Amino acid sequence: MIWTSASEFWAMGGYGVYVWGSMGVSAALMVLEVWLARVGRRQALDAVCEAMDAAQEEAHEPDSVAPTASAYKSFNPGAAS
Secondary structure, three states: OOOOOHHHHHHHHHOHHHHHHHHHHHHHHHHHHHHHHHHHHHHHHHHHHHHHHHHHHHHOOOOOOOOOHHHHHHHOOOOOO
């Protein structure tokens, strides 16, 4: 299409509200998706860090017995016997 002025471009032949509205909604949803992915990643990393800290604290308690590498050997089918 060829527009003779900027106002014709923004009007889009009378469909500008629909065109620019859909563009705005699409852009907002893409920004929301990126934001939600970052929040979810941060929450997952925090959960993993908390679990690792809890496991480390539990391993340093004097009355607990930490599992050894041989305890995990049966779960690793590729390990050499």
